[in-house]
Amino acid sequence: MDERIAQLLKLAVAAPSGDNCQPWRLTWADGRLQLFNRPNQDTSLYNHAQRASLLAHGALLENLTIAAPGLGLRAEIRLFPDPVAPEQVAEVIFAEGETVNDPLSYWIERRCTNRKKYVPIPLTEFQRRELVAAPADGAAARVHLVHEPDEVRVLAALLAKNDRLVFENRNLHAFLFDHLRWSDEEARASGDGMDIKTLELAPPDRLAFPLLKHWLLVGFLNRLGLPHLIEHTALKLLGSSAGIAGVSLPDLEPASLVLGGRAMQRFWLQATALGLAVQPVAGLALLVQRLRSGNTDELDEAQRALVTEVGAGLDRAFGSAGRSLVMCFRLGTSVPPSARALRRSVESAR
Amino acid sequence: MRILCLPYTHTLSHISRPLAIAAALRARGHEIIFAGDSPKDHFIRSEGFEVLPAYQVEPDILFNRIRQGKLQFVSDDELYKMIAADRDLYRQVQPDLVLSDGRFSAPLSTGIDGIPQAAVVNVSSTEYRALPYIPFFEWLPEKLIKRDSPFWKSLDRFNLALEMLVFDNAATVFKKLSRQFALPRTVTATNCLAGNDLTLLADIPEYFPTRNLPADYHYIGPLTWQSPLPPPAWWPPKNDGKRLIYFTMGTTWMGGSFTTLYERLRQEGLTAIIATGGQARGLETIEGEVYVEEFVDGDLVMAACDLVVCHGGNGTIYQALQHGKPIVGIPTIPDQQFNMRRVKALGVGESLDPKEFAEHPRNLFALAHRVAEAPGYRENAKRLQAQLAPLTPAQKAADLIEARFGVK
Incomplete structure (x- = not known):
């Protein structure tokens, strides 16, 4: 696997998921990344019809899309490429592209959940x-x-x-x-x-x-x-x-x-x-x-x-x-x- | 470096100091961006700097609280709003350094976001001042306790500790936020104008002595307002051998007294130049007697006058001393009272209580005549003038900033 793809996937899986259950499976072959849902990872009532998991997959794909240009890659995403395999959430095809840093990519690994009590500083x-x-x-x-x-x-x-x-x-x-x-x-x-x-x-x-x-x-x-x-x-x-x-x-x-x-x-x-x-x-x-x-x-x-x-x-x-x-x-x-x-x-x- | 300047832009004193430093840093290749929200921002823009909008507490509200002796000079909500506004600016500007002057939210907001911060401040607004801000024991007769005795020095130290304790516990929000955000430096009401990483003291030790000054605090000397204004149309004033007195009331004058002052001047046989700071309307210039301007080039006028009458603002006092001129002050806020005590102690001027001036305006003129005529005041002012002349505060500040934060 291209080192850049490995780096990209590390950033992609920094995505959030319900109770951090990480309901995804990734495969890499022929220059294509396949993203699958693992329906048994999130069995909570919150995940009716795999909705919470699909949101998590979306977050993973967004991380990937934001980070790819910084590594000189262009990611083309096809959602649910196989109509008879709903667990296959996306196929991502990579191509060489211009190296452009998305300012949000810096924050991918810094994003986190903070359950502390907040200080009452208003939003501007x-x-x-x-x-x-x-x-x-x-x-x-x-x-x-x-x-x-x-x-x-x-x-x-x-x-x-x-x-x-x-x-x-x-x-x-x-x-x-x-x-x-x-x-x-x-x-x-x-x-x-x-x-x-x-x-x-x-x-x-x-x-x-x-x-x-x-x-x-x-x-x-x-x-x-x-x-x-x-x-x-x-x-x-x-x-x-x-x-x-x-x-x-x-x-x-x-x-x-x-x-x-x-x-x-x-x-x-x-x-x-x-x-x-x-x-x-x-x-x-x-x-x-x-x-x-x-x-x-x-x-x-x-x-x-x-x-x-x-x-x-x-x-x-x-x-x-x-x-x-x-x-x-x-x-x-x-x-x-x-x-x-x-x-x-x-x-x-x- | 990209430097964000955060002055309190409602007062010229807080504008002029970072403006002078910014000009020096710009000449060395640094990028400087200001933020503020006041009609006086045009002074900054006229020097070619960008000014981004930033929330500030209105001067009426702030100075009224200070005049009324309220120790909690800023409400929690106002401070929260300032911090939020600061942090917005940090996101927009992405500064390598924040340079503040009079922006008491800056040490908190930069601390939260981990941005280096330097500040320009007077010794009186630091915890390292050697002299009390509010002297609790002045009433004790000098015959009883000599002012240079060790006991008096101990009293001073006790006074300092007590006043800081009272102040910090009246405006606890600074300490509370420092704790909540686990900041490396505890910000308090006393030290909220200082820098987290570098503090530039716009003073000289003789005027404002310090004690136990840490290594990141440096005297740079006074940075006075360099007016870009051309001389007034009537310049030079025609005083026909009469004393020329410069009345400058800064931008924090208590309203209502200008007319009294104006009327009295006409009866006193003096020639006066009055700079109203935009706080009085309808007063007209009478050639040879009273010259009225909203703002004038202070250096131009001070070089020509015999005496400066002011509120006791730090910038005006230093400007007068740079020209070797004695001072009469009518202080209205504790900062100015503190300054005027130093003016008296150094023998360069006298102070008049604003109430006394309001009730007996003639007393101001009696005092002005006395200070202008007695050679001692002028000689002492000349001595300090010689001390101030070789200083290059803006360059020293730029050197210190580059030495501390590097040249990017």
């Missing part, structure tokens, strides 16, 4: 303008950015309910704890999932958190109000945001989702370039779309009602009615995160 007009314009010209994805403190508070209250749901729904709970890595060694060995340090837990919470992986205990604590406590903590973090953004799509077709993932990645890279800390808070947006697609599995009546109510609230707050909201982010100013999620090597993704 310049930042807001750049963020809303982050998806490439003509992209069908749209960024909805809310920055007025009252409106941020409304959205924070809605999105904080996701953390509560994680501790009320067995599937969501299991997915989270399956992807937590409890030590540096474990994080390095697996190369995926989330280092416990990335959750930025306060010292007492850090001690208690391992106990919460036991669903029976969680079930008991839920009767004592644990989900509300967790929601309250999430609300404090979300409330410290200078802005909350949503990314919406005109439809949820697989190709639209991949393109949406590309727009999402551009947004995240741009926010990083603007010096902003970013945390994706996508769970509820994806659950809302799952419910709206008629899939009510594994959500009880109260949870369905909650998701429905949140969906309406998000559409109102973002002005996204008639479109499909697939991703939300909180934004602000903060010190760097305590740790970053690692990636499996490119070789192991093949």
